[in-house]
Amino acid sequence: MRKLRRARLLVTGGAGFMGSSFIRTLLSQEEFEGQIVNLDLLTYCGSLLNLENISGDSRYNFVLGDISDTKLVDELISDYHIDTVVHFAAESHVDRSIESAGPFFKTNVLGTLNLLEVIKNRQHIHFHHISTDEVYGDTSIEEPFTENSQYRPNSPYAASKAASDHIVRSFCQTYHVSACITHSVNNYGPFQFPEKLIPVVLEKLMNKKPIPIYGSGLQIRDWLYVEDHSRAIIAALEHSRPGFTYNLSAKNPKTNLDLVHNLIDVFAKLKGEDQASYKTLISHVQDRLGHDMCYVVNPEFSYTSLNWKPRVDFDEGLKQTVSWYLQNSSWIQSVLDRGNQSATSLECVGAKQ
Ligand SMILES: NC(=O)c1ccc[n+]([C@@H]2O[C@H](COP(=O)([O-])OP(=O)(O)OC[C@H]3O[C@@H](n4cnc5c(N)ncnc54)[C@H](O)[C@@H]3O)[C@@H](O)[C@H]2O)c1
Numbered sequence: 001m002r003k004l005r006r007a008r009l010l011v012t013g014g015a016g017f018m019g020s021s022f023i024r025t026l027l028s029q030e031e032f033e034g035q036i037v038n039l040d041l042l043t044y045c046g047s048l049l050n051l052e053n054i055s056g057d058s059r060y061n062f063v064l065g066d067i068s069d070t071k072l073v074d075e076l077i078s079d080y081h082i083d084t085v086v087h088f089a090a091e092s093h094v095d096r097s098i099e100s101a102g103p104f105f106k107t108n109v110l111g112t113l114n115l116l117e118v119i120k121n122r123q124h125i126h127f128h129h130i131s132t133d134e135v136y137g138d139t140s141i142e143e144p145f146t147e148n149s150q151y152r153p154n155s156p157y158a159a160s161k162a163a164s165d166h167i168v169r170s171f172c173q174t175y176h177v178s179a180c181i182t183h184s185v186n187n188y189g190p191f192q193f194p195e196k197l198i199p200v201v202l203e204k205l206m207n208k209k210p211i212p213i214y215g216s217g218l219q220i221r222d223w224l225y226v227e228d229h230s231r232a233i234i235a236a237l238e239h240s241r242p243g244f245t246y247n248l249s250a251k252n253p254k255t256n257l258d259l260v261h262n263l264i265d266v267f268a269k270l271k272g273e274d275q276a277s278y279k280t281l282i283s284h285v286q287d288r289l290g291h292d293m294c295y296v297v298n299p300e301f302s303y304t305s306l307n308w309k310p311r312v313d314f315d316e317g318l319k320q321t322v323s324w325y326l327q328n329s330s331w332i333q334s335v336l337d338r339g340n341q342s343a344t345s346l347e348c349v350g351a352k353q
Pocket residue numbers: 012013014015016017018019039040041042043044045046047065066067068087088089090091092107111130131132133161183184185186187188193
């Protein structure tokens with residue numbers, strides 16, 4: 001750890017699934033002597049329960065607030081002498097963006113613009129933008145997206161993330177902001193809010209409720225363990241080149257249906273029960289509007305230039321994830337109780353993914 005060792009980071013959305021993993025992973029490195037300021041609005045999916053084990057760490061600070069609040073962001077950057085921004089905060093659930101796109105453009109586009117406006121005249125600050133493979137739109141397993149693929153977002157969520165990527169690029173070109181963008185495939189692991197595919201399936205299995213699968217379930221998504229993503233961001237902060245973009249994947253493409261079968265197998269095995277009865281819970285429902293069939297990226301450029309490779313094998317990652325949810329059913333209940341009840345009406349397999 002060379003650049004990051006004494007870095008002073010503003011992490012946005014650090015109480016969410018991926019942001020909290022990044023904070024836990026960075027703080028687990030004893031050689032990190034810097035500071036992390038976690039700016040999070042604690043919307044329905046953000047929870048301080050995700051950070052309980054590090055809340056007393058002297059290198060960590062939490063600030064409740066909105067990335068769109070110019071005065072607050074400006075003060076935090078000055079008061080904490082921030083030199084690095086890692087931007088996770090977003091509205092991230094595709095189904096919600098189809099129901100109502102406005103909040104996605106407010107947070108993902110205008111919120112990102114606000115952060116960049118605040119830092120554009122502070123040339124010492126590096127901005128790392130967390131983006132998604134969904135900005136590239138639909139592809140086939142034979143044609144994984146590369147960093148040069150065309151942007152063709154198909155959902156309001158993907159369009160809002162694409163717009164934010166373009167703003168980052170424009171600030172890089174126009175104002176010489178030091179910035180980098182990573183496009184990750186679907187993440188999985190502990191602490192994911194139960195509206196996304198894997199935690200929804202596990203919550204249904206735990207309660208022996210029907211598992212709704214969009215359409216045929218043959219949509220393909222590529223899966224990366226969340227701690228591997230966190231290590232990729234640390235590697236990018238160390239080794240990325242400003243103005244460059246990097247695709248992140250562990251090369252685990254699966255159909256949604258195969259993934260659900262895998263989850264049932266692991267779940268039943270851990271419970272010492274027969275998988276057959278759980279498989280009868282699978283229930284195909286009407287497909288999502290504009291549902292992309294396949295997202296898959298080629299991560300070779302990241303592997304060679306970031307000195308990063310995923311460490312967690314898919315079967316092992318899935319086992320760890322299922323075990324974690326089985327041991328943390330009270331976490332599921334707490335975050336669902338806190339999140340608004342619409343989370344339950346939007347939960348469908350394939351959601352986001
Ligand atoms: N989950 C995935 O598989 C995946 C894959 C690729 C990229 N991404 C991107 O990674 C980032 C994090 O995703 P996630 O799954 O952890 O999301 P999440 O929904 O779990 O967390 C989002 C966090 O942002 C916070 N937030 C929302 N609006 C805010 C605002 N205006 N100001 C401050 N904080 C705000 C929320 O409270 C929450 O803690 C997002 O930018 C998402 O687009 C996610």
